[in-house]
Amino acid sequence: MKKAYIFLILLIVILDQATKYLANNLISPFRSIELLPFLHLVNVRNTGTAFGMFRSLGNNTFIIVSIAAIVFITFMLIREREDHFSLSLILGGAIGNLIDRLLRGSVIDFVDVFIGRFHWPAFNVADSALTIGIGLIFIKLIRKGSRGEHKNA
DSSP states (O other), X not given: OXXXXXXXXXXXXHHHHHHHHHHHHHSOTTOOEEEETTEXXXXXXXXXXXXXXXXXXXXXXXXXXXXXXXXXHHHHXXXXXXXHHHHHHXXXXXXXXXXXXXXXXXXXXXXXXXXXXXXXXXXXXXXXXXXXXXXXXXXXXXXXXXXXXXXXX
C-alpha cells in the first residue's frame, strides 16, 4: 500500500477526532449553531449505526463489527487489487468512529443539514468519509456492470 493512502487514512482520523473534540467542547448538547439557513452545528451522541439505527444492539456489538470491518478492509488494501482511495476513506471513517465508541460509548455527530423541518440525521467527518468511499465503490461497480452488459449485447 502506498504511503499516500496511509496518509489519507491518518488525515481522516485526525480531522474526525479534532472536529469531534471541538464539537464536544464548544457546543453544549442542547445548543445549535447556525452556519447557514440549512446547516447547523450540534452536539449529538449516536449509540446506533448510520442514522441512529439498531441502537438496541448495544455499543459492544458495534465495536466488534467495526473491528471486523477494519481488519477486512485492511486485508483488502494489503492485497493491492482493490480501489485504494475508496477503501482508505472507508477505513479512516471506520477507525474514527471506533475511537469514539471505545472512548465514549457512542459516536459524536455534529453536522446538522436540513430543509425546513426535515432534518438529515446528524453526521461527522468519519461518516462523510465512509459515505463517500462506499459511494465511489458503488459507482465503480455500476460502471463495471454496465460495461459488461454492453460487451455481451
